[in-house]
Amino acid sequence: MTDANTARFNAEALSWDSNPDVQQATALAHKAYLAHLPDAPTLSTFSVLELGCGTGLLSLALAPSVRSLTAIDAAPGMIAALESKLANNPAAPQNVHPIAVLLESPDDPVLNGQRFDLAVSHLVLHHIPDLPAVFRTLHGCLVPGGKVMVTDFENFGPEARRFHPESKMDGVERHGIERGEIRRVLEEAGFKDVKVETAFEMEKRVETEPGNGVLEGRMVFPFLICEGTKA
Numbered sequence: 001m002t003d004a005n006t007a008r009f010n011a012e013a014l015s016w017d018s019n020p021d022v023q024q025a026t027a028l029a030h031k032a033y034l035a036h037l038p039d040a041p042t043l044s045t046f047s048v049l050e051l052g053c054g055t056g057l058l059s060l061a062l063a064p065s066v067r068s069l070t071a072i073d074a075a076p077g078m079i080a081a082l083e084s085k086l087a088n089n090p091a092a093p094q095n096v097h098p099i100a101v102l103l104e105s106p107d108d109p110v111l112n113g114q115r116f117d118l119a120v121s122h123l124v125l126h127h128i129p130d131l132p133a134v135f136r137t138l139h140g141c142l143v144p145g146g147k148v149m150v151t152d153f154e155n156f157g158p159e160a161r162r163f164h165p166e167s168k169m170d171g172v173e174r175h176g177i178e179r180g181e182i183r184r185v186l187e188e189a190g191f192k193d194v195k196v197e198t199a200f201e202m203e204k205r206v207e208t209e210p211g212n213g214v215l216e217g218r219m220v221f222p223f224l225i226c227e228g229t230k231a
């Protein structure tokens with residue numbers, strides 16, 4: 001991630017949760033994660049790392065199902081928004097640990113050497129310049145037998161570009177993830193039993209004409225869920 005990209009997410013942090021498309025994508029992703037993860041008793045023992053947690057929409061949804069959740073984001077503004085939700089809501093889960101960091105190594109001191117049972121990430125991969133590097137990092141953050149499970153919209157062709165308004169293309173490294181590429185990247189990072197499937201489809205607002213800023217069009221975007229296990 002570039003500094004400009006982090007600055008953009010800092011600026012967007014306060015209004016992030018008011019975007020209905022973001023809320024809907026999180027709700028659908030949460031459902032998909034629960035459908036793909038082990039049963040509740042096993043899941044409740046998991047320590048989880050979330051990369052690119054934003055304001056913690058998915059973190060707060062998943063936290064009641066797991067033992068602990070370390071929520072990481074490179075944008076301090078996003079982490080401040082999550083910290084404020086945790087501090088101001090007495091009903092917020094107590095097992096969420098937010099950290100502002102651009103995670104580039106499993107040996108980053110912020111993790112204190114902790115290794116996790118599960119790594120998740122939602123709507124982040126399209127912002128990551130170096131996908132092989134991020135999956136090597138996530139692989140290194142897991143215990144043996146640990147799982148990675150990530151969701152993002154699919155690059156299904158040129159129309160996938162319309163996921164973002166033209167004014168928000170800074171920091172968009174790819175217009176969604178590609179099935180073949182993501183499978184190869186997970187396998188090359190060392191993951192076994194790699195599966196890449198359609199998780200859900202979501203209708204969202206798009207510009208009626210690219211670049212006109214009028215978000216009154218609608219388009220359906222497929223999302224992929226990609227999983228693997230560390231040997």
Ligand SMILES: C[S@@+](CC[C@H](N)C(=O)[O-])C[C@H]1O[C@@H](n2cnc3c(N)ncnc32)[C@H](O)[C@@H]1O
Pocket residue numbers: 001006009022026051052053054055056057058072073074075078101102103104121122123124127128
């Ligand atoms: C599109 S937002 C998604 C936020 C959240 N997952 C959601 O769906 O609401 C992408 C987030 O990923 C973060 N990010 C991107 N690369 C990162 C990295 N290597 N480490 C930590 N955070 C990262 C950005 O700061 C940004 O907040």
